[in-house]
Amino acid sequence: MLCINIFKHSIDAFKPRYSFGVRRNYSSLYSVSKKCYVHLLIFKLLTRSVMSSTKGTKLALIQLLSVDDKESNIKNAIKMIETAKNNSADIAILPECFNSPYGTKFFPKYAESIPDGATSQALSECARKNNIFVVGGTIPEKDGDKLYNTCTVWNSKGKLVAKHRKIHLFDIDIPGKITFKESDALSPGNNYTIFETDKLKIGVGICYDVRFPELGNIYRNEGCNLLIYPGSFNDVTGPLHWALLLRARAVDNQVYVTGVAPARNENAEYKSYGHTMFVNPLGQVESETEYQEGILYGYVDTDKITETRQNIPILKQRRTDLYDVTYPRL
Numbered sequence: 001m002l003c004i005n006i007f008k009h010s011i012d013a014f015k016p017r018y019s020f021g022v023r024r025n026y027s028s029l030y031s032v033s034k035k036c037y038v039h040l041l042i043f044k045l046l047t048r049s050v051m052s053s054t055k056g057t058k059l060a061l062i063q064l065l066s067v068d069d070k071e072s073n074i075k076n077a078i079k080m081i082e083t084a085k086n087n088s089a090d091i092a093i094l095p096e097c098f099n100s101p102y103g104t105k106f107f108p109k110y111a112e113s114i115p116d117g118a119t120s121q122a123l124s125e126c127a128r129k130n131n132i133f134v135v136g137g138t139i140p141e142k143d144g145d146k147l148y149n150t151c152t153v154w155n156s157k158g159k160l161v162a163k164h165r166k167i168h169l170f171d172i173d174i175p176g177k178i179t180f181k182e183s184d185a186l187s188p189g190n191n192y193t194i195f196e197t198d199k200l201k202i203g204v205g206i207c208y209d210v211r212f213p214e215l216g217n218i219y220r221n222e223g224c225n226l227l228i229y230p231g232s233f234n235d236v237t238g239p240l241h242w243a244l245l246l247r248a249r250a251v252d253n254q255v256y257v258t259g260v261a262p263a264r265n266e267n268a269e270y271k272s273y274g275h276t277m278f279v280n281p282l283g284q285v286e287s288e289t290e291y292q293e294g295i296l297y298g299y300v301d302t303d304k305i306t307e308t309r310q311n312i313p314i315l316k317q318r319r320t321d322l323y324d325v326t327y328p329r330l
Contacts (some may be wrong), residue, residue: 056301060084094137111134111142128158165189193324238273251283263292
């Protein structure tokens with residue numbers, strides 16, 4: 001509506017302010033022309049902005065509130081995915097530990113096998129019924145006598161196409177602020193994870209994985225144009241590093257980056273920082289939530305990636321005669 005109003009105002013400015021047979025006021029005519037040019041320029045820029053913001057693959061970043069009731073969490077997740085589909089999303093992304101509270105004492109109780117557990121079955125059916133890709137945040141996974149913090153990915157046919165086990169476990173000790181050790185309950189994963197849609201190649205990391213730039217570099221080298229990090233930072237590390245790390249991974253690799261967090265539960269022992277975020281290849285935060293439950297939408301425009309890499313060609317400017325890092329091919 002703003003664009004339309006500016007355009008209408010610009011067209012109105014073309015109307016003559018003088019009559020034939022009457023001496024023309026050229027200074028007034030110059031003023032009108034200048035005003036028309038400014039309005040049309042603004043209209044062009046706004047139109048281009050609106051068009052570019054709705055181009056490409058539409059993501060739905062779901063900041064979900066997790067409670068103690070697993071069944072309730074699953075139902076809420078399905079409802080939010082359906083809402084995302086109704087808003088024309090191509091990919092729905094859930095947060096870390098969406099089916100359970102986050103904490104080492106909860107992992108054994110809420111853990112399931114994949115893909116035959118209740119959560120996996122629900123996500124598979126939801127993806128199929130809604131014809132949408134679903135990145136299933138993470139759930140505690142039980143495999144034999146080991147537990148993992150695991151992200152599942154389901155295509156629009158309901159098929160499991162990827163499974164990422166958190167590689168770097170969240171073990172930190174900041175005296176007087178927070179101590180947490182995932183390794184007390186979880187085992188680390190040992191694989192990189194990439195999946196593809198019809199338009200995108202996507203790399204997956206989980207929460208603490210975002211702190212390690214090498215993982216993002218590998219995904220970039222493999223041709224990924226989007227990195228997804230379900231993650232639950234807290235009130236100590238969140239304000240310090242959440243946005244910084246997501247933006248850094250975007251700038252490092254000139255790709256889109258998403259950080260999808262749980263909504264804040266004030267009754268939980270571990271309180272999520274929230275702030276689900278969508279970052280473009282220039283490292284700009286295009287959209288962001290705060291603490292509340294909701295859905296954040298964003299578009300991945302691969303032309304934007306190409307433009308960024310052409311304008312700032314850092315990938316071609318690396319001095320491999322002075323330094324180089326060799327990563328394994330997947």
